[in-house]
Amino acid sequence: MNHEPFDTLAAAYALGALDGEELVEFEAHLAQECARCAVTLRESYEALAALARSAPPAVPPPEVKQALLSRIAAVAPTASPRRERGRGSLPWIAGAAAAAIVAAAFTGAFVAGHYEARLGQTARELTATRQRLEREIAALNDQLAAYRSAADLLRDPATRVVTLRGLGPSPGATGWVIWHQTVGGQLFVANLPPPPPSKTYELWTIGEGAPRPAGVFRVDAEGRATHRVEPVEGGKPVKVFAVTLEPEGGVPAPTGPMVLASAK
Ligand SMILES: [Zn+2]
Structure with a gap:
């Protein structure tokens, strides 16, 4: 069987952009432990992680997005390119362009997820600091009580x-x-x-x-x-x-x- 359609699907799958029939189809394919798709997915995730680490986030400017959309229109002139897409019929450039656009959209979500994880870490550190301060304050209060009782006694x-x-x-x-x-x-x-x-x-x-x-x-x-x-x-x-x-x-x-x- 021609593997090419799965290459495109794998890239879209890594971006979380697959749904419906395509998702079912690709997951069935993945279940057969395709080594080639495993490599594609791993590389896609690594690329996404690298994007998420790069600051500021690598989001293409609107004119780039517009240029990509025109190119898709040029190579896939039918009204509904997605429906027309048969196995292997979607030109590589359209797949790559679609992936780039989806990447731009999903990088934002990925970066947000990344920072949420960092925020979670910061929140945990703050909780630990607060608990330590509470213990220190309790110890100081005990000491203060001791000095007060001593001062009272000395009267x-x-x-x-x-x-x-x-x-x-x-x-x-x-x-x-x-x-x-x-x-x-x-x-x-x-x-x-x-x-x-x-x-x-x-x-x-x-x-x-x-x-x-x-x-x-x-x-x-x-x-x-x-x-x-x-x-x-x-x-x-x-x-x-x-x-x-x-x-x-x-x-x-x-x-x-x-x-x-x-x-x-
Ligand atoms: Zn495969």
Whole structure:
């Protein structure tokens, strides 16, 4: 069978310009895994992608389109060239010209599709940035709440400020607990290196008897931490505040090295 009609159909198919009988016919042909049409389609898609990448989009000016239309009229003078088009009867130039015109029309759509994909990407990046900012704002709000509660505590004459000093593995670390025996308080830490993997820092209050767990806390990349400290049950006094390095999640009694402690 003469393959020539399929060459024209393949070019039009790549542009999405086939419909009706021609589309059915060409898809039936494609289903037979024609290698020649596969090459034509691939080259057409590559050419379209190259057009879409070129900026500004390669759309021919109107006079070019007009010239192409006149040439089609010259080589296919019948009133309805499309209906007259039998297998192999459409001159190559008409097919190419038609493809060029359709390409001009479809390049716009293709370019739009391309930019929509880029816009989608930008939208996803913006969403990620917004989520990161929201997390940062939440962290700042937590910190602000900590400073406010500390400031409120400092207005009460019963509040004291306890200094903690670095020990053992972190001699450069410092800390303060703004402490009110019945209200509780706030721990501030500086220069404490982030804990090793699967470890965490845990605060202890030591008064009468065994040390009481006062919560685990996170250290940021700069070695800073703030941590709310609840009052001891029954408002019992605290003599010493201490921080130890413990397994992730914390433990009910200290097991690891002490990294910060207040003087007795
Ligand atoms: Zn073919």
